[in-house]
Amino acid sequence: MIERYDTLLRNGTVVDPANGVHEIRDIALRDGKIVEVASSIAGGARREHDLTGLLVMPGIVDMHVHLSPFLGGGCGHRMLALAGVTTALDMAGPIEGVVDLAVRHGCGLSIACVNYLRPGHTIASADPGRGDIDDALSHALSQGAIGLKLLGGHYPLTAEATAQAIAAAAGHGAYAAFHAGTQSVGSNIEGTREACELSAGHPLHLAHINSYCRGQTHDAVSEGEEALALLAAHPHIRSESYLAPFNGVSGECIDGVPGSRLAAFGLERGGYAATSEGMAEAILTGWALVNLERDGIIELVGGSEGLAAWHACGSLIGISFRANPPEPRLRLVTATRLDGRFAVDALATDGGGIPRNDIVARGLALVHLDALSLEGFVRKASLHPARILGLRDKGHLGVGADADITVLDLERRRPVLTYAHGQRLLDGEAVVGRGGRLVTTPAGETAVRAAGLDALVIQPGSMLKTPQ
Numbered sequence: 001m002i003e004r005y006d007t008l009l010r011n012g013t014v015v016d017p018a019n020g021v022h023e024i025r026d027i028a029l030r031d032g033k034i035v036e037v038a039s040s041i042a043g044g045a046r047r048e049h050d051l052t053g054l055l056v057m058p059g060i061v062d063m064h065v066h067l068s069p070f071l072g073g074g075c076g077h078r079m080l081a082l083a084g085v086t087t088a089l090d091m092a093g094p095i096e097g098v099v100d101l102a103v104r105h106g107c108g109l110s111i112a113c114v115n116y117l118r119p120g121h122t123i124a125s126a127d128p129g130r131g132d133i134d135d136a137l138s139h140a141l142s143q144g145a146i147g148l149k150l151l152g153g154h155y156p157l158t159a160e161a162t163a164q165a166i167a168a169a170a171g172h173g174a175y176a177a178f179h180a181g182t183q184s185v186g187s188n189i190e191g192t193r194e195a196c197e198l199s200a201g202h203p204l205h206l207a208h209i210n211s212y213c214r215g216q217t218h219d220a221v222s223e224g225e226e227a228l229a230l231l232a233a234h235p236h237i238r239s240e241s242y243l244a245p246f247n248g249v250s251g252e253c254i255d256g257v258p259g260s261r262l263a264a265f266g267l268e269r270g271g272y273a274a275t276s277e278g279m280a281e282a283i284l285t286g287w288a289l290v291n292l293e294r295d296g297i298i299e300l301v302g303g304s305e306g307l308a309a310w311h312a313c314g315s316l317i318g319i320s321f322r323a324n325p326p327e328p329r330l331r332l333v334t335a336t337r338l339d340g341r342f343a344v345d346a347l348a349t350d351g352g353g354i355p356r357n358d359i360v361a362r363g364l365a366l367v368h369l370d371a372l373s374l375e376g377f378v379r380k381a382s383l384h385p386a387r388i389l390g391l392r393d394k395g396h397l398g399v400g401a402d403a404d405i406t407v408l409d410l411e412r413r414r415p416v417l418t419y420a421h422g423q424r425l426l427d428g429e430a431v432v433g434r435g436g437r438l439v440t441t442p443a444g445e446t447a448v449r450a451a452g453l454d455a456l457v458i459q460p461g462s463m464l465k466t467p468q
Contacts, residue, residue: 005045006030006422012051012407016058017375018383018396027056029403032422037397047424049417051407057378058395059086059404059420060359063240063385064207065352066090067111069097071250071318072353074105075298081107081431082297083349083357084415086404087386087394087439090352091177091207092116095145099438099451108425108433110404110456112389112440114149114177115140117157117165126183127158133168144444144451146389146463147175152195153187153211154179154249154260163198170202173460174441175389177205180212187262188216189223196234203236203464205388208350210241213328224328228335228343238388238464240348241332243363244324244356246300251290251310251319253279266321276315283307283319291318291354298355318354333363333380334371341468345388347380364413382406383467389439390462 007029014025014037021037028036028045065080065088066072072090080088086109090098093115102111115136119126122136137148147169150162157165159182169176180195181187192212195204209231213223231239249263253276258264264274270287272278282288286302292309293299300320301309310317335343351357359381366372372380386395393402407417418426418433425433437454438444448455 003046004043005035006047007419008041008045008048009056009405009407010048010050012054012056014056014397015374015378016397017379019398021397022375027397027405029419029422032403034397034399034401034403037399054416055374055408055410057406057408058382058386058397059418060084060381060406061087061385061389061391061394062348062351062357062359063089063346063388064091064242064348064350066092066248066350066354067098067101067352068093069101070094070116071248073293073298074101075293075296076353077102077105077107077109078431079297079355079357080109080352081418081425081433083351084360084406084408084418084426085109085357086406086418086420086425087391088112088352089114089389091350092149092151093140093145094122095140095143099144099448099453102436102438103452106434106436106453107431108420108423108436110420110437110439112438113145114147114175115145116149116151118151118155119157126156127161130164130168133161133165137168137172137174141172141174141441141443142447144438144440144448146439146441146458147177150178152179152181152191153262156182156261158182159184159194159198163200166199166202166204175205175463176203177207179207181261186216188212188214189226190217192227192230196230196237199234199237201236203238205238205464207240208242208348209239209344210324210329210332211247213332214323214325220325221327224331227332231343232337235466239344240346240385241329241344242347242349242356243329243333244349244358245322245326246289246320246356247323248291248318248320248350248354248356251279251288251315251317253315263319266323270321279315280307280310283310287321289320291320298353300355320354330366330371333366342376342380342384345380345467346385348385360408360415361413364408364410387467388464390458390465391439
């Protein structure tokens with residue numbers, strides 16, 4: 001038989017809301033693209049899969065992960081592949097570290113990165129001038145990042161500098177992402193309100209909406225409703241939320257105190273001192289869980305083993321607290337507006353190297369509960385985040401689209417096969433993908449290719465558009 005295609009996926013139930021498809025179809029892949037979708041495709045391929053009884057969707061796009069030396073680490077690539085993800089946005093950087101880890105640990109995914117504005121690291125102070133911000137942005141873009149990340153919950157800037165950074169990114173057509181919080185207001189529902197005001201109509205990705213609905217100011221349920229109202233009143237803001245109960249912060253202590261404001265809050269909420277001694281005690285008792293590598297993936301570990309790992313790293317290791325109440329987590333994923341559009345654009349994880357890559361496991365649980373349709377799940381887990389990132393050839397399975405595909409076992413709520421740009425990444429429980437590509441702008445293409453990665457170039461001004 002003549003092999004007309006590289007890969008044929010046969011007899012799967014294809015769910016592709018962008019093209020109005022929800023039925024059994026065959027899909028043919030060639031040269032990294034989808035070249036045919038039909039009820040039955042004649043001819044052969046170098047590799048064929050019979051997907052009878054399985055769900056076939058566009059590759060999952062997680063628009064909030066961590067894959068850098070600062071947070072997440074190189075293990076995140078394998079963890080994302082195991083979770084069925086084909087494209088992801090690293091939401092901190094540093095970009096140089098993200099590129100290095102992608103080269104050394106890549107599993108075939110497409111990765112984008114927004115570079116953090118962190119005092120003492122990428123900027124001199126918490127109140128940088130516009131010139132300093134422009135310089136930091138230009139450097140980030142030149143190294144392959146698509147924009148900037150404001151880490152307000154961890155390393156807040158002044159409100160004025162925060163507004164300037166959002167405006168600077170907009171002026172360059174670059175991506176701006178914000179973990180709400182400034183030196184004036186905390187990372188809570190009040191910080192969410194301030195973030196909307198500081199955006200001043202500029203495009204902005206407001207990260208993990210559920211993280212501002214933890215009952216810090218009012219009860220968590222009413223905070224969730226206020227967050228939904230704020231997003232409705234600011235349609236230029238893109239948003240995502242996640243379903244895991246655990247947060248993720250840096251466990252680094254500087255001069256005897258946590259460097260991250262949220263790490264300090266997590267300790268105090270549990271009755272522990274916001275000091276290095278308090279962190280040690282919280283880890284020992286299991287209130288704070290260390291993100292510890294075991295067999296190539298990260299697990300949450302407390303007690304004496306976790307404490308030893310924290311000490312061995314000189315405190316430079318991820319920490320997680322059980323911080324997210326269930327009610328707003330569920331509400332924010334499923335909430336819709338009167339016109340049927342989702343109130344929060346996307347379902348993400350804040351995962352990668354933080355062990356909560358649960359778009360499939362927890363997202364499909366909502367499908368089983370009839371709280372989310374399959375089409376809604378695909379929109380929030382693939383189509384919408386792809387559009388927000390300006391990746392118009394991802395998030396759908398039309399002819400000519402990138403050959404990014406995730407195959408799911410609905411009953412077991414787990415991925416069983418993935419392809420990205422026509423390359424097999426996950427097959428059963430084995431990660432078989434290698435290498436990868438960085439989503440970048442023209443300013444970063446040279447640096448990305450020089451590092452040994454493929455470059456997927458998107459144009460300035462194409463990102464942060466409404467996906468619905």
